[in-house]
Amino acid sequence: MHAKTNPLATHSPAMLRGLCRAGQFTGQTAGLGQGHVQANLMILPAADAFDFLLFCQRNPRACPLIEVLEAGQFEPRCAPGADIRRDLPGYRVFEHGVLLREVANISDLWRDDLVTFLIGCSFSFESALIGAGIRLRHVDSGSNVAMFKTDIACESAGRFHGNLVVSMRPVKSRDITRAVEISGRFPQVHGAPVHIGHPGAIGIGDLALPDFGDAIALHDDELPVFWACGVTPQNVVQTSRIPFCISHSPGRMFVTDLHNS
Amino acid sequence: MHAKTNPLATHSPAMLRGLCRAGQFTGQTAGLGQGHVQANLMILPAADAFDFLLFCQRNPRACPLIEVLEAGQFEPRCAPGADIRRDLPGYRVFEHGVLLREVANISDLWRDDLVTFLIGCSFSFESALIGAGIRLRHVDSGSNVAMFKTDIACESAGRFHGNLVVSMRPVKSRDITRAVEISGRFPQVHGAPVHIGHPGAIGIGDLALPDFGDAIALHDDELPVFWACGVTPQNVVQTSRIPFCISHSPGRMFVTDLHNS
Structure with missing residues (x-):
């Protein structure tokens, strides 16, 4: 039995993010990115950012933080040149704990008070x-x-x-x-x-x-x-009926430039 | 050469905290507390709490978090029954980055929007x-x-x-x-x-x-x-001229109930 060969398997993280940005890749990222760290995404308004950062600090196994961006910033240090609003294969938008829609980019939803959390992925x-x-x-x-x-x-x-x-x-x-x-x-x-x-x-x-x-x-x-x-x-923002947040779509992660090793 | 024997060396963390609360101990805590974890203290208004929590997350060697209390809370989980406002040997009050005074308790300064950070100690x-x-x-x-x-x-x-x-x-x-x-x-x-x-x-x-x-x-x-x-x-809040914060006095730590092992 051999693993299915994904034609994107040899792409660098930057190439994969570029395909997402161009709207040419909306698939799952498992096995892609040449062994670079992939991240779960959670974006919240500044008003909820302290509580969520504290939630991560108290639940490090579920929410191991890779990076937290300051309010309004969308270029992470773990992937210089990337744009967190466009470089994932898919996003989920929640309001009051309800999944409203899945979208391919969130540029039109961006606000200066949004805080981005990148969370480790198995x-x-x-x-x-x-x-x-x-x-x-x-x-x-x-x-x-x-x-x-x-x-x-x-x-x-x-x-x-x-x-x-x-x-x-x-x-x-x-x-x-x-x-x-x-x-x-x-x-x-x-x-x-x-x-x-x-x-x-x-x-x-x-x-x-x-x-x-x-x-x-x-x-x-x-x-x-x-x-x-x-x-x-994602489960927690639904249970807690958080007014507004954006996450990645499950399985469609942000591929960073960090090495797994 | 023998270590000086401190008459408080056999006191439990709860006994030490009780002496602080009663105003009967204002000294240094090195070597006290029967091998329990001691913590540096930083207390900030909620308006600055996200930025400081992010600062700790980005500087884990200098600011390894033991516990962060929610706004207004003063009884930490790492020391049930304790009162963070009274159970340290000494506190420092800063305004706009200037050390205003050292005090033995901060009950009269307490506000419902204050967030307490307990930080690991060498x-x-x-x-x-x-x-x-x-x-x-x-x-x-x-x-x-x-x-x-x-x-x-x-x-x-x-x-x-x-x-x-x-x-x-x-x-x-x-x-x-x-x-x-x-x-x-x-x-x-x-x-x-x-x-x-x-x-x-x-x-x-x-x-x-x-x-x-x-x-x-x-x-x-x-x-x-x-x-x-x-x-x-403490150095950072001074450099950054943070409007208001309270720390422990150097060497006068909060003694928790957690074991060092």
């Missing part, structure tokens, strides 16, 4: 797992990772409250110890698993019905391994 | 150094650690900008490798040294004239080792 440790010989079948099959809402409450901060979202990867029993050790070395991208083995124990009813991404069946010699997921902020 | 890794057989002469002699302003610029955030403050400890040449390794294991309390050996290279003119704390002479077999210091925020 795509970054996946390459380390693969490098250690741990197969990740959603990568092999070119599908999106399966993500689930849990009943694990995050630490709240100001008006931000809600439950943790996790990503699930089937891991062979014999590989689980190493998967824990390896991912634990990446605290900036969610770190070690939050749960192994019993989906029901963290409020997940049916592994065949992920809340985001694509379902993946377990094989007999595998256990489900759950990691904190950068989609958590 | 006292926490000192016990690990001592445990590894590395002598710290300022601890042996019961004096305060020597602290210096440097010419190393912090990453600015909003209106907060300024230079790093470091603490200096003389370390025997043969112990320096271990001192780096051991302190590097404590990223929540400043981590590994920022400089070793040449004070002039980081803008320090004379080791005999510390900006804060007590001078300590180098012995022939020692090098000066410099760690990022939690007094940095």
